[in-house]
Amino acid sequence: MNYQTISITLLILCLPQSEANDEAIRLGLKQVELSKDLNGWKPVTQSKQIRYGEWTTNAPIGQVGTGGGWGNWGTSVVWEDYKTVTSNEFERASLNNGENGLRIQSIEPFVPSNATKYYQEELGSFIISPRIDLSTTTQDSLFFQYKSNTKMNLEIWISKDQDSYWGIWEENPNRFRNHISATVAENDFTQIKINLHDLLIEMGQIFCDNERHDAVINPETNEVYIAFVAYDNAERRLGSDPKMIEIKSIWTSSYYSDGQLQPAPIDPVISFDHKCSSVTISGRVGETYELQTSSDLDDWKTSYSFTLETYFETYPISDFQNTTMRTMFFRLKHKP
Incomplete structure (x- = not known):
């Protein structure tokens, strides 16, 4: 019986690891x-x-210097x-x-x-x-x-x-x-x-x-x-x-595109974080809003006017509080 030796060469490819995470x-x-x-x-x-x-x-x-003298103490500059x-x-x-x-x-x-x-x-x-x-x-x-x-x-x-x-x-x-x-x-x-x-x-x-x-x-x-x-x-x-x-x-996260279209008009929202003593105002970038306050929900007065530079802006509550009023209500309105 004749035996035949078959040599098989395996080629192993080392594929570069994907950078994807x-x-x-x-x-x-x-x-x-x-x-x-x-x-x-x-x-x-x-x-x-x-x-x-x-x-x-x-x-x-x-300390006594070289030769027993008391001169030439400290550090001297040769060059700098x-x-x-x-x-x-x-x-x-x-x-x-x-x-x-x-x-x-x-x-x-x-x-x-x-x-x-x-x-x-x-x-x-x-x-x-x-x-x-x-x-x-x-x-x-x-x-x-x-x-x-x-x-x-x-x-x-x-x-x-x-x-x-x-x-x-x-x-x-x-x-x-x-x-x-x-x-x-x-x-x-x-x-x-x-x-x-x-x-x-x-x-x-x-x-x-x-x-x-x-x-x-x-x-x-x-x-x-x-x-x-x-x-x-x-x-x-x-x-x-x-x-x-x-x-x-x-x-x-994605880059912000300055050329992207602004979304449809956004109703302004005001939210309070009492633990942080802060108020967050959200709305449309570039839109001017008025923050109005009232003590009885009937008589409203504008206490602050501003233009949003980002969708969300946070301020300390003290910026909007009136210490003479025991009860205060807040609302945001588009500036006419």
């Missing part, structure tokens, strides 16, 4: 598309002056110099696994070897999102994956007006931990999920408790901005290796 898709989030440009995100840098030079230390004060440095920008990058993402590097080292000391200055680099709309769902979240090191730290800030920003996440967070989860991803990346809706509710309560009603960000607003912030504390001496942070797979 199933949970982010289920929540209706949008992935930031970084294949061609920064997708509307804007980098911002920071400049500072760093002092460096050579100092010599003589005998400390109160100053350099104004600017943090690097976040840049779009193709990461090692072929995915598109963001990369930020520390500045080039510049302190020469004959300098005995330099005064470290932390440099911040920022990249700010386009206007993001949180008004269409109560499942608003932020997902991203990052890889950093001990000399460069990453934070997340949020703003409702691109003027005042508030930190909502940092590495090893000690705030808002009930709304943040971290999981290990491939290639030494860590995935972060932030429940923005619930986090903004908790943050708003903190602001109210500290009488900062003006800082409250409504969790259903149609205007927020998210910023990734990298702090560069890398070694500045020549010959040191630059450090970097890489970020990928960023998922956010």
